Amino acid sequence: xxxxxxxxxxxxxxxxxxxxxxxxxxxxxxxxxxxxxxxxxxxxxxxxxxxxxxxxxxxxxxxxxxxxxxxxxxxxxxxxxxxxxxxxxxxxxxxxxxxxxxxxxxxxxxxxxxxxxxxxxxxxxxxxxxxxxxxxxxxxxxxxxxxxxxxxxxxxxxxxxxxxxxxxxxxxxxxxxxxxxxxxxxxxxxxxxxxxxxxxxxxxxxxxxxxxxxxxxxxxxxxxxxxxxxxxxxxxxxxxxxxxxxxxxxxxxxxxxxxxxxxxxxxxxxxxxxxxxxxxxxxxxxxxxxxxxxxxxxxxxxxxxxxxxxxxxxxxxxxxxxxxxxxxxxxxx
Numbered sequence: 128x129x130x131x132x133x134x135x136x137x138x139x140x141x142x143x144x145x146x147x148x149x150x151x152x153x154x155x156x157x158x159x160x161x162x163x164x165x166x167x168x169x170x171x172x173x174x175x176x177x178x179x180x181x182x183x184x185x186x187x188x189x190x191x192x193x194x195x196x197x198x199x200x201x202x203x204x205x206x207x208x209x210x211x212x213x214x215x216x217x218x219x220x221x222x223x224x225x226x227x228x229x230x231x232x233x234x235x236x237x238x239x240x241x242x243x244x245x246x247x248x249x250x251x252x253x254x255x256x257x258x259x260x261x262x263x264x265x266x267x268x269x270x271x272x273x274x275x276x277x278x279x280x281x282x283x284x285x286x287x288x289x290x291x292x293x294x295x296x297x298x299x300x301x302x303x304x305x306x307x308x309x310x311x312x313x314x315x316x317x318x319x320x321x322x323x324x325x326x327x328x329x330x331x332x333x334x335x336x337x338x339x340x341x342x343x344x345x346x347x348x349x350x351x352x353x354x355x356x357x358x359x360x361x362x363x364x365x366x367x368x369x370x371x372x373x374x375x376x377x378x379x380x381x382x383x384x385x386x387x388x389x390x391x392x393x394x395x396x397x398x399x400x401x402x403x404x405x406x407x408x409x410x411x412x413x414x415x416x417x418x419x420x421x422x423x424x425x426x427x428x429x430x431x432x433x434x435x436x437x438x439x440x441x442x443x444x445x446x447x448x449x450x451x452x453x454x455x456x457x458x459x460x
Contacts, residue, residue, distance in 0.1 A: 181290075182289075185252050186252075186431070186435070187432065189253065190250045197384060198381060198384060224410045228408070230446065231444065233403060233404035233443065241372060241434075242437075248433045251429075251430070252431035261287060285364060292355075295322075298357060322351070324351075350368065408423060
């Protein structure tokens with residue numbers, strides 16, 4: 128009996144020692160990450176840290192408002208499901224004349240900003256920035272991998288937007304990246320990213336940034352910290368990416384405004400949060416009179432808010448709750 132008690136005591140001692148060692152290791156790992164980041168930031172120089180471009184640079188300044196129409200100047204009539212149009216081999220849908228609409232998956236591409244709210248005006252802008260090809264590839268390949276959850280793809284996009292290093296990826300985040308990106312794209316993903324910036328560097332950096340940019344800069348660093356530590360939930364990452372409350376509405380760019388797309392059709396967006404966007408298209412008959420083939424491929428499109436405090440929304444070709452029993456009324460040639 129004494130031997131049993133002794134053995135039991137030894138087991139408890141080993142477990143306690145192991146837990147203590149694990150805690151010490153975790154603390155050591157975090158300190159090592161911070162020390163390495165501080166050294167890297169110091170070596171790079173604060174000015175260079177601040178000059179590093181965002182992964183995606185699209186802003187409302189990239190919106191071409193030429194030819195745009197206010198909501199009441201183009202009234203939707205008999206809109207048909209966009210997802211019923213012929214699929215294009217390169218992705219997206221081959222357009223026919225008429226009105227079309229679809230509620231599709233969308234993704235937040237700006238951490239530290241407000242979620243979309245009623246009254247926000249969104250207009251079309253192309254995806255721009257050093258990681259444009261990476262983001263577009265993720266959105267295209269996400270359609271081919273329905274087994275990957277939307278939340279997992281959103282986490283990956285937030286990590287990229289936050290400029291987290293691929294070397295810091297682990298667990299499901301790394302699995303998602305490997306599933307959706309090629310080896311060459313994963314290599315490109317590592318370039319131009321930042322490590323975790325310690326508090327001292329962050330405070331110096333924030334003092335040099337406009338107030339509107341400080342939230343974004345801090346949110347990105349918090350996300351990089353979470354990715355580096357590897358222990359977080361989706362809700363915890365979302366808390367840093369999405370600011371509570373609502374951004375003030377810009378009355379000069381109303382909700383439902385139409386953008387004249389470079390390909391000649393009109394498009395507008397109605398977000399429901401950041402994960403769902405209802406998109407509406409109007410394709411004039413005159414646009415197709417010459418037999419020109421026009422494809423709507425959303426994976427390089429951003430629904431860009433007029434308010435800089437709101438989220439950029441990456442668009443996809445993936446309809447939510449499609450009803451394929453409906454018959455298309457348009458005759459597409």
